[in-house]
Amino acid sequence: xxxxxxxxxxxxxxxxxxxxxxxxxxxxxxxxxxxxxxxxxxxxxxxxxxxxxxxxxxxxxxxxxxxxxxxxxxxxxxxxxxxxxxxxxxxxxxxxxxxxxxxxxxxxxxxxxxxxxxxxxxxxxxxxxxxxxxxxxxxxxxxxxxxxxxxxxxxxxxxxxxxxxxxxxxxxxxxxxxxxxxxxxxxxxxxxxxxxxxxxxxxxxxxxxxxxxxxxxxxxxxxxxxxxxxxxxxxxxxxxxxxxxxxxxxxxxxxxxxxxxxxxxxx
Numbered sequence: 415x416x417x418x419x420x421x422x423x424x425x426x427x428x429x430x431x432x433x434x435x436x437x438x439x440x441x442x443x444x445x446x447x448x449x450x451x452x453x454x455x456x457x458x459x460x461x462x463x464x465x466x467x468x469x470x471x472x473x474x475x476x477x478x479x480x481x482x483x484x485x486x487x488x489x490x491x492x493x494x495x496x497x498x499x500x501x502x503x504x505x506x507x508x509x510x511x512x513x514x515x516x517x518x519x520x521x522x523x524x525x526x527x528x529x530x531x532x533x534x535x536x537x538x539x540x541x542x543x544x545x546x547x548x549x550x551x552x553x554x555x556x557x558x559x560x561x562x563x564x565x566x567x568x569x570x571x572x573x574x575x576x577x578x579x580x581x582x583x584x585x586x587x588x589x590x591x592x593x594x595x596x597x598x599x600x601x602x603x604x605x606x607x608x609x610x611x612x613x614x615x616x617x618x619x620x621x622x623x624x625x626x627x628x629x630x631x632x633x634x635x636x637x638x639x640x641x642x643x644x645x646x647x648x649x650x651x652x653x654x655x656x657x658x659x660x661x662x663x664x665x666x667x668x669x670x671x672x673x674x675x676x677x678x679x680x681x
Contacts, residue, residue, distance in 0.1 A: 490590020553605025601641020
């Protein structure tokens, strides 16, 4: 039986900014602070959540934080064990979504350690006794800087943490009976990783690639040439039909981006 989430009108996505001659998502600006109650209400009424039936692996995507970062709950539909990918904030929204599914959360997976992706990690891990898996050790300095990031961008207080398990290129992560492959894709940050479900034809790519754009590379540790190499050498081999869930904005396929994305067109 296919389970579908109610679809709400989609609110405005994050602001576009310029990075390395391409339009890149996630222009950092100081958002107005919001209470947890206001954030929860706003997301419930204005933001589309996406529930996709994809073989054994299921997922629901929830835009969270003032930067509307795509946090995903992924789970095995046989065991109903699940993981949260990039719990940047709005933890009440994330926990309520997991309860409604209902999914038993067993771990946190991180693509990278920018505040909108990792800001809620330490609190969620503490509250639910969850292990933190990822990112790659190259993002250690971003994890250490989470309290500073929170102050700079007027996010709720965020704590640094030590991942239970660092990830490296070629690793795998088990979610119930489903397996996610790990690719190290630096360029946006040095320790950025991507989670790929070959069985489902889905990739959770964080801020490496977007529909019509790529991640910004003007923040510490970013490098444009490295990012493009990560996309062409580690994402494209997953196949043109692979649907990817980016850190911001709508889903797309690798084939569509190879053909139409001006930042990587024809690669």
